[in-house]
Amino acid sequence: MIDKRIASCAEAVADVFDGATVMIGGFGEAGSPIELIHALIDQGARDLTVVNNNTGSGEVGLAALIKAERVARMICSYPRTTNSTVFPVLYRAGKTQLELVPQGTLAERIRAGGAGIPAFYTPTSVGTPLAEGKEHRTFDGREYVLEHGLTADFAFIKGRVADRYGNVVYNKTARNFAPIMATAGKRTVVQVAEIVEPGGLDPEAVVTPGIFVQGVVHVPHPAHESELVARGESYP
Amino acid sequence: MSTEATGWSREEMARRVALDIPDGSYVNLGIGIPELVARYVPEGRELVYHTENGLLGMGPSPEEGGGEPELINAGKKRVTALPGAAYFHHADSFTMIRGGHLDLCVLGALQVAGNGDLANWSVGGPDAIPAVGGAMDLVAGVKAIYVVTQHVTKNGDPKLVEACTFPLTGRGIVDRVYTDLAVVDVTAEGFRLVELAPGVDEAYVRERTGAPLLPIREPQPQP
Numbered sequence: 336m337i338d339k340r341i342a343s344c345a346e347a348v349a350d351v352f353d354g355a356t357v358m359i360g361g362f363g364e365a366g367s368p369i370e371l372i373h374a375l376i377d378q379g380a381r382d383l384t385v386v387n388n389n390t391g392s393g394e395v396g397l398a399a400l401i402k403a404e405r406v407a408r409m410i411c412s413y414p415r416t417t418n419s420t421v422f423p424v425l426y427r428a429g430k431t432q433l434e435l436v437p438q439g440t441l442a443e444r445i446r447a448g449g450a451g452i453p454a455f456y457t458p459t460s461v462g463t464p465l466a467e468g469k470e471h472r473t474f475d476g477r478e479y480v481l482e483h484g485l486t487a488d489f490a491f492i493k494g495r496v497a498d499r500y501g502n503v504v505y506n507k508t509a510r511n512f513a514p515i516m517a518t519a520g521k522r523t524v525v526q527v528a529e530i531v532e533p534g535g536l537d538p539e540a541v542v543t544p545g546i547f548v549q550g551v552v553h554v555p556h557p558a559h560e561s562e563l564v565a566r567g568e569s570y571p
Numbered sequence: 572m573s574t575e576a577t578g579w580s581r582e583e584m585a586r587r588v589a590l591d592i593p594d595g596s597y598v599n600l601g602i603g604i605p606e607l608v609a610r611y612v613p614e615g616r617e618l619v620y621h622t623e624n625g626l627l628g629m630g631p632s633p634e635e636g637g638g639e640p641e642l643i644n645a646g647k648k649r650v651t652a653l654p655g656a657a658y659f660h661h662a663d664s665f666t667m668i669r670g671g672h673l674d675l676c677v678l679g680a681l682q683v684a685g686n687g688d689l690a691n692w693s694v695g696g697p698d699a700i701p702a703v704g705g706a707m708d709l710v711a712g713v714k715a716i717y718v719v720t721q722h723v724t725k726n727g728d729p730k731l732v733e734a735c736t737f738p739l740t741g742r743g744i745v746d747r748v749y750t751d752l753a754v755v756d757v758t759a760e761g762f763r764l765v766e767l768a769p770g771v772d773e774a775y776v777r778e779r780t781g782a783p784l785l786p787i788r789e790p791q792p793q794p
Contacts, residue, residue: 362624362625362643362647362661363624363647364640364641364647365624365641365642365643365647366641412702412703412704412705413703413704414700414701414702415700415702417647422700423700426700427698433701435701435702435703436703437703437704437705437708438623438661438665438703438704438705438708439623439661439664439665439668439669439705439712440707442661442662442664442665443662443665445661445662446662457669457711458669458711458712459669459707459708459711460707460711461741461742462739462741462742463707463738463739463740463741464738464739465707505658506641507626507639507641507642507652507658508622508624508625508626508641508642508658509641510625510658510660511624511625511660511661512660512661513660514660514662515660515661515662542660559640559641560640
């Protein structure tokens with residue numbers, strides 16, 4: 336029998352080790368798996384390399400993980416969102432390194448990593464400081480830079496509904512990086528608000544097929560970052 | 572310098588951009604004033620607005636206090652989805668962007684040079700937090716690039732310059748610039764004035780432009 340359900344977020348993150356690379360879904364607050372991130376803070380793994388588009392906001396979720404000094408390196412495209420106050424302090428203090436990646440290159444590196452493609456050429460960033468030191472090559476008269484695929488030891492993402500096979504559908508723009516991170520994580524865990532019986536999802540509408548998912552956690556009423564920040568909450 | 576002219580407000584700049592978008596276009600909207608463009612679709616046209624975080628068919632922002640936290644735009648602000656909208660993941664979103672499927676991109680700027688170079692992601696310097704987002708992908712892949720920005724910085728420095736001093740987003744990629752004072756094309760000969768905002772004269776714009784500015788092209792007589 337295939338049953339990927341996991342009883343709790345704590346159990347879902349229990350195997351994360353010091354120095355692991357962790358992909359965390361979300362674009363801003365949309366799709367941020369806050370409950371899994373908070374469980375990771377409780378779990379205590381350190382020196383993490385975290386892949387996310389941003390660096391969180393306020394002192395909850397991803398920002399709280401960074402504030403707890405668990406993140407040695409961020410791979411992201413935009414660490415300067417409103418209320419992103421934690422990251423600049425640790426970055427300037429040299430406690431969290433930054434690998435800045437153009438957003439589309441970040442997405443394609445994750446997609447490539449999940450698809451077994453080690454590297455690819457892209458026109459993005461040619462002629463800018465972000466292309467410096469990278470291999471360049473010309474195809475049909477246009478210049479491109481070589482970028483490497485990206486995989487992770489763990490991927491933690493948020494969906495709306497899943498079944499025990501790990502088939503997932505998402506909610507609106509909360510989908511963002513989750514489907515590609517699911518493919519690139521060696522162990523992908525999705526937190527969902529609802530779990531249905533196999534057959535409860537229309538196969539034509541499944542966005543992430545269960546083969547890319549190793550764990551499903553039920554979080555019936557997920558928190559929203561902006562609401563926690565507005566209430567002045569911090570974690571832990 | 573002459574006394575302060577008013578020019579276009581942020582909303583008027585956004586509306587002015589929308590007026591130039593042809594019927595049926597797929598258009599990416601960036602962060603800042605470009606977000607406001609989603610409010611405007613000229614009468615009789617159908618435009619599809621794209622936001623890089625996974626939505627085609629983006630509508631204007633919801634009523635104050637409305638909307639939902641998982642329906643947002645590139646600036647992380649709440650938006651709406653219009654009938655006919657589609658959601659998709661990031662690799663698909665940037666396939667649209669980098670693959671040349673979008674007709675137009677409207678984005679902000681720190682500096683634009685007369686040769687079409689754009690700087691809009693970092694002021695450089697050791698203490699700056701660089702943040703690039705999707706800008707480099709957009710300028711590499713979208714068919715036409717429109718910049719919408721104030722004509723000068725808060726300190727009064729020109730944003731239209733001979734050569735960008737901030738780190739580049741892309742080389743030679745800007746087609747047109749909309750500011751609070753004017754509409755300016757980037758041509759093979761450099762900046763060319765296209766239109767002045769109401770109450771703004773050419774000398775006023777020239778004083779606030781850090782590069783040569785060709786005059787408005789006179790209409791050619793029909794043969």
